[in-house]
Amino acid sequence: MSKPALQWLDEHGDMLYAFALRRLRDPHLAEEAVQNTLLAALEGADRFAGQSSVRTWLTGILKFKIIDVLREQQHWQLAPLDxxxxxxxxxxxxxxxxxxxxxxxxxxxxxxxxxxxxxxxxxxxxxxxxxxxxxxxxxxxxxxxxxxxxxxxxxxxxxxxxxxxxxxxxxxxxxxxxxxxxxxxxxx
Structure with a gap:
């Protein structure tokens, strides 16, 4: 893992994981979403203009990664209202x-x-x-x-x-x- 990714993980990893876990309610899916966020951030680091904080930027990426996970979960069945x-x-x-x-x-x-x-x-x-x-x-x-x-x-x-x-x-x-x-x- 590169130096920026390790720094981002150290500084923002707990917050990103908590954010993902509250939305996905599955520790494994939350970890995967955070990992995918860090990978996407590394790939797009040269496009980060610094107009927001790194935390805000990473959270924005994470929101889209969470939506991607939800799309993959299309097999959900609506629970009947008892x-x-x-x-x-x-x-x-x-x-x-x-x-x-x-x-x-x-x-x-x-x-x-x-x-x-x-x-x-x-x-x-x-x-x-x-x-x-x-x-x-x-x-x-x-x-x-x-x-x-x-x-x-x-x-x-x-x-x-x-x-x-x-x-x-x-x-x-x-x-x-x-x-x-x-x-x-x-x-x-």
Whole structure:
């Protein structure tokens, strides 16, 4: 391995691996994505103009490598929504008869400050990890990486209607998990 690649690995490897692992939820796939990122960075090092930090540049490459891994995983089957999960995230549980929240959402005060809280981040990651694999990957791509809907549908081989239905289910399931504080209730 060349000197720049070793330096990049030393300085940014842990962050890149954590980034990939949160999105792919498979240690082997995350390692492979990071390795492919470093190889691509070495091949394109002469085109790096230095207009961003090396970390930002490597993360950008990694995002595309993660999408490549997701494309290779087209054999995924959508997990059927079982009756217990459907009931746990149904509209009937969320709203009272008068249309107001049955249980008001928790006051998050300053969301940007709270999101920086490591415990909250760990809770969110734990709740996302309980989603079915495809739903979690869709949520990461669309909601957390802010990928365009059309690109997400194409990459995952789903229709836009299916994407929006899966995102709705993911949001409702995450709401339940976060409201319960991530207790060990099985969500997937």
């Amino acid at each position: 009756a217990e999960l459907a009931h746990s995230v149904g509209d009937d549980d969320l709203f009272a008869e008068d249309g107001h929240w049955a249980n008001a959402p928790v006051d998050w005060r300053d969301p940007s400050r709270e999101l920086d809280n490591k415990q909250l981040r760990a809770l969110i990651d734990a709740c996302i990890a309980r989603l079915p694999r495809r739903m979690a990957q869709l949520f990461w791509l669309r909601e957390l990486n802010d990928e365009p809907a059309g690109a997400v549908c194409e990459n995952l081989g789903i229709s836009s209607a299916n994407m929006y239905q899966l995102l709705f289910r993911a949001r409702q399931t995450l709401r339940v998990c976060l409201t319960e504080g991530g207790r060990d209730a099985e969500l997937s």
